[in-house]
Amino acid sequence: MKHKIEVMISEQTIKERVAQLGKEISAHYQDSENLVMVGLLRGSFVFMADLARVIEVGHSVDFLTASSYGNNMESSRDVHILKDLDDNIEGKDVLLVEDIIDTGNTLSKVLQILNLRAPNSIQICTLLDKPTRREQHVDVKWVGFVIPDEFVVGVGIDYAQQYRHLPYIGKVVPIEEDPTPPSAD
């Protein structure tokens, strides 16, 4: 599909919001001695790195890969764990870090799996939330930005594995192909 990217949330706005989230999360976990940030790959890698650097409470980091979209714009609803955590989370305070919550299928499956491992607590922080698309309810403690139902990219989020490097959130806008063939004269 031919498309262009339009800026939806600027780099500066994201930076300021991440700093606020860092303060709120640090206050929440100020007494925790076993905080682990768990990033869902691949999308969360940029937000995870930004957030980890503004959380003032000591913590470890771990990553899990669960994929449902593949290279498509539609969720397959068939969420697979492709790479599990490296460490045990029993008794730990888990902060699950997501780039975007859309249908909620990915996180609800991941939560089901992680809750079976007896963590002390699990909370979710997502950079973006598209609540109008929700199919599965998930309790989200911290949301960077609530966005409308648009397909977005940037800050780790992809379209067909592209655009993850963009420092802003952009919206994917289809470009109409011209149906008229070029004239012969």
Ligand SMILES: O=P(O)(O)OC[C@H]1O[C@H](OP(=O)(O)OP(=O)(O)O)[C@H](O)[C@@H]1O
């Ligand atoms: O709420 P949902 O409808 O489940 O959608 C959200 C998930 O979709 C994206 O992952 P994707 O499967 O595209 O993999 P990625 O992280 O590698 O981009 C995104 O990173 C979230 O994990």
Ligand code: HPA
């Ligand atoms: O808007 C989106 N963009 C990219 N990946 C996604 N996965 C769920 N929603 C989105």
